[in-house]
Amino acid sequence: MPSSISNFDFERPIPALPWRGLLIAAALVTAAGTVAWELTARSWGYAPGLNDTSDLWADRREAVKPDSVVIIGDSRPLFDLDLDELEKGLGRRPIQLALAGTCAYPNLEELINDEKFRGTIICSIVPGMFFAPGGPLLKNAETALKRHRERTIAHRIGHHLGMFLEQRIAFMKQDDLVLSKLLEKISVPNRANSYLPPALPPYFSTTDRERRTRMSDACAKPGELQDRVKHGWIPLFTPPPFPPHTPKEVLEGMGRTVEERFGKVAALVKKLQARGGKIVFVRFPHSGDLKVLEDKGTPRSGAWTRLMQETGAPNIYYSDHPELIFDCPEWSHLSGPDSVEFTKRLVPHLKAAVAK
Amino acid sequence: MLFNSLTFVVFFAVVVGGYWLLTSWQARKNLLLIASYVFYGAWNPPFALLLFATTALDFWLGARIAGAGDPASRKRWMWASVASNLSMLGFFKYGNFLLENTQWLLARVGVSYQPPHLDLFLPIGISFYTFHSLSYTLDVYRGVCAPTKSLRDFALAVSFFPQLVAGPIVRAADFLPQLVSARTLVTNQFAWGLFLMTLGMFQKIVLADTLLAPISDNVFGHPSPVYQLDAWAGVVAFSGQIFFDFSGYSTCAIGAALCLGFHLKDNFLFPFAAVGFSDFWRRWHISLSTFLRDFLYIPLGGNRVGAARAALNLIIVMFLGGLWHGAAWTFVVWGLIHGLCLVVEHFFRTITKDAAWKETLPAQLLACAITYFFVCIAWVFFRATSFEGAGMLLGAMAGKIPVGQAIVSGREILQVALVIVGLWIVHWRLRDTSLEAALTRKPAWLIGALWAVMLGAIILTQGSGNAFIYFQF
Numbered sequence: 001m002p003s004s005i006s007n008f009d010f011e012r013p014i015p016a017l018p019w020r021g022l023l024i025a026a027a028l029v030t031a032a033g034t035v036a037w038e039l040t041a042r043s044w045g046y047a048p049g050l051n052d053t054s055d056l057w058a059d060r061r062e063a064v065k066p067d068s069v070v071i072i073g074d075s076r077p078l079f080d081l082d083l084d085e086l087e088k089g090l091g092r093r094p095i096q097l098a099l100a101g102t103c104a105y106p107n108l109e110e111l112i113n114d115e116k117f118r119g120t121i122i123c124s125i126v127p128g129m130f131f132a133p134g135g136p137l138l139k140n141a142e143t144a145l146k147r148h149r150e151r152t153i154a155h156r157i158g159h160h161l162g163m164f165l166e167q168r169i170a171f172m173k174q175d176d177l178v179l180s181k182l183l184e185k186i187s188v189p190n191r192a193n194s195y196l197p198p199a200l201p202p203y204f205s206t207t208d209r210e211r212r213t214r215m216s217d218a219c220a221k222p223g224e225l226q227d228r229v230k231h232g233w234i235p236l237f238t239p240p241p242f243p244p245h246t247p248k249e250v251l252e253g254m255g256r257t258v259e260e261r262f263g264k265v266a267a268l269v270k271k272l273q274a275r276g277g278k279i280v281f282v283r284f285p286h287s288g289d290l291k292v293l294e295d296k297g298t299p300r301s302g303a304w305t306r307l308m309q310e311t312g313a314p315n316i317y318y319s320d321h322p323e324l325i326f327d328c329p330e331w332s333h334l335s336g337p338d339s340v341e342f343t344k345r346l347v348p349h350l351k352a353a354v355a356k
Numbered sequence: 357m358l359f360n361s362l363t364f365v366v367f368f369a370v371v372v373g374g375y376w377l378l379t380s381w382q383a384r385k386n387l388l389l390i391a392s393y394v395f396y397g398a399w400n401p402p403f404a405l406l407l408f409a410t411t412a413l414d415f416w417l418g419a420r421i422a423g424a425g426d427p428a429s430r431k432r433w434m435w436a437s438v439a440s441n442l443s444m445l446g447f448f449k450y451g452n453f454l455l456e457n458t459q460w461l462l463a464r465v466g467v468s469y470q471p472p473h474l475d476l477f478l479p480i481g482i483s484f485y486t487f488h489s490l491s492y493t494l495d496v497y498r499g500v501c502a503p504t505k506s507l508r509d510f511a512l513a514v515s516f517f518p519q520l521v522a523g524p525i526v527r528a529a530d531f532l533p534q535l536v537s538a539r540t541l542v543t544n545q546f547a548w549g550l551f552l553m554t555l556g557m558f559q560k561i562v563l564a565d566t567l568l569a570p571i572s573d574n575v576f577g578h579p580s581p582v583y584q585l586d587a588w589a590g591v592v593a594f595s596g597q598i599f600f601d602f603s604g605y606s607t608c609a610i611g612a613a614l615c616l617g618f619h620l621k622d623n624f625l626f627p628f629a630a631v632g633f634s635d636f637w638r639r640w641h642i643s644l645s646t647f648l649r650d651f652l653y654i655p656l657g658g659n660r661v662g663a664a665r666a667a668l669n670l671i672i673v674m675f676l677g678g679l680w681h682g683a684a685w686t687f688v689v690w691g692l693i694h695g696l697c698l699v700v701e702h703f704f705r706t707i708t709k710d711a712a713w714k715e716t717l718p719a720q721l722l723a724c725a726i727t728y729f730f731v732c733i734a735w736v737f738f739r740a741t742s743f744e745g746a747g748m749l750l751g752a753m754a755g756k757i758p759v760g761q762a763i764v765s766g767r768e769i770l771q772v773a774l775v776i777v778g779l780w781i782v783h784w785r786l787r788d789t790s791l792e793a794a795l796t797r798k799p800a801w802l803i804g805a806l807w808a809v810m811l812g813a814i815i816l817t818q819g820s821g822n823a824f825i826y827f828q829f
Binding site for chain 1: 767
């Protein structure tokens with residue numbers, strides 16, 4: 001046997017093809033295809049811009065200081081609150097941690113259980129989302145939190161490289177132009193009684209590094225995009241009926257989770273307040289058929305009122321204040337200019353609530 | 357860092373560029389070692405220390421085994437290596453599992469025991485690098501490999517970044533000889549390596565993560581019963597997902613190694629065309645099956661110890677093979693199903709030893725379908741997170757659950773069918789050949805077009821893939 005090592009005579013075969021030429025040809029064709037796809041995306045109205053990823057969220061979560069003002073909740077505060085106006089009014093630049101399509105509870109729990117935090121939380125409540133017992137609404141929040149907790153150096157580098165590209169390439173739209181989303185556009189009939197999740201709304205906003213999200217102009221004015229977004233909300237906000245054969249224990253478990261959440265939130269609020277922190281619950285504007293649906297499904301007298309009673313926390317219900325009633329172009333969020341005006345008008349109410 | 361990430365693209369470009377620009381072979385090896393530790397440390401830097409500790413210990417034990425004066429001492433040092441490696445693996449991977457099962461067992465005899473929950477973070481790829489390292493001392497003991505005098509070379513053999521965290525399980529005896537003399541840059545080999553990396557990424561990001569994973573995740577994660585068709589769609593999708601995921605990683609690893617001038621052996625050989633379970637394990641995760649064969653099955657006596665003992669050996673090997681995948685009884689059941697199928701197949705082969713009909717095409721196709729059927733049944737236990745979940749899904753697959761839901765869309769069913777039928781056809785056509793031989797027979801323009809299509813599809817996914825399934829092992 002040789003001094004060091006055994007014999008090893010394995011060598012991978014290389015197919016007898018002109019690989020150098022193939023590499024160059026494949027690279028050129030791919031580059032041409034990529035340019036063509038980019039031009040197509042731009043012709044469809046897409047522009048370079050950041051995706052609201054878990055890494056972007058984790059960046060903001062890391063920016064939270066013990067005395068920060070933090071916004072949590074669903075997509076409404078994401079669209080409707082202007083950070084510049086809040087900073088002007090509250091004297092401190094808030095950190096945007098609201099997440100589209102998300103139940104705020106996991107983030108509320110994580111933030112308050114962070115013993116260092118004794119700042120102010122502005123928490124949006126959409127009862128149908130905040131009291132979700134499970135499913136994608138919680139999963140979205142948990143995914144972001146998991147990234148915050150388990151973030152590696154590789155994730156951070158990848159995130160910065162990703163942002164560099166997203167700010168230059170229009171087709172990098174993870175909610176719309178990735179292969180999986182494009183495949184969803186292929187229409188194949190489903191079986192009767194299929195239990196399938198409704199489609200998410202198309203791309204209609206932009207976001208920046210602070211996650212300040214603005215509705216696109218195309219969506220803010222009447223037209224095809226606005227209609228598509230509008231009518232996308234109705235199935236999303238309509239809870240699917242439980243199939244008759246859902247196990248009893250699953251149904252009971254969901255009911256228990258919802259019931260327990262009131263008590264858990266009240267305990268969290270108390271915990272935050274005990275160490276000098278503050279929280280304000282806010283119901284943001286919504287309009288049109290979506291308002292009709294929400295008012296019917298989750299009336300104010302239900303979960304909202306009970307939550308406010310059990311927590312005793314300051315709160316702002318937009319329709320109590322005429323100056324906060326705005327028309328949402330696509331029924332759920334404010335346009336960019338309206339969000340600035342809305343925030344200006346909301347600030348005095350926030351200051352009063354925080355002072356309580 | 358993940359292969360399917362922008363970070364890796366930049367990392368690999370820098371490493372490959374630097375590697376081939378350096379003229380000194382020693383400097384190149386140093387660079388590769390540093391790069392491998394950076395690659396690993398990018399997940400969790402402290403675990404790089406654990407990797408180094410394992411490596412250093414086995415390097416030292418390898419020298420002790422080789423230098424021992426008598427067989428008994430050699431054996432003692434070898435067992436010291438086995439014990440240290442398996443203890444570390446056991447502590448990190450099976451600590452809580454052992455405590456929970458101890459609690460359960462004690463409760464059966466009326467003893468109340470509340471074990472502490474070990475708040476352990478599983479070092480990524482520990483099952484793989486432990487076996488990389490252990491293979492060295494075992495091969496030194498068997499006389500297959502002489503101990504290396506260079507800790508740097510051995511550390512590189514264990515940590516070589518393409519195969520570090522998810523295989524293939526490259527034995528030191530196969531890798532160390534390649535560190536003796538400088539690798540040379542061969543353009544065709546480099547480009548072929550890039551082609552393999554593209555193919556691997558395509559398998560992982562496009563086929564596994566985009567086309568199959570959503571369906572299997574949905575079905576396996578559904579809390580209530582699903583229709584028979586949905587259950588089968590989910591399980592069949594998972595059979596393809598795990599193949600493309602793991603084979604994709606292995607193919608990337610082989611390609612990345614080739615770009616650096618190293619040759620790694622195949623880890624998969626068209627397993628969907630397996631005719632029987634013995635054949636399946638000659639085609640699936642070959643580096644693990646050969647590891648278990650050489651270091652467990654043969655030392656147990658293999659098939660030279662009578663039919664009953666050979667059957668027991670197979671069951672033991674597959675039991676441990678199942679447990680290697682994860683600290684859960686569902687993995688053990690997966691392994692036992694494979695073990696039992698192997699035993700039944702051996703029995704069947706014995707009683708039909710001279711039957712010519714076994715070699716006919718219809719019989720082979722039937723055997724292939726039966727193999728796939730039982731492989732899918734076993735996958736249910738592999739993927740399910742509980743026996744209740746596995747039972748519910750198997751009941752749905754068998755049509756024994758009268759109620760259920762249709763949760764897979766028409767488009768998804770079509771997607772799974774097209775991918776899996778396509779996979780079967782490709783594997784069946786290539787079962788007696790190799791990818792290299794098959795590509796050689798195709799026109800160059802077709803390969804170029806295929807390459808561009810794969811690259812285009814990868815770009816379309818925008819790096820939105822998941823972590824590799826085998827990372828958790």
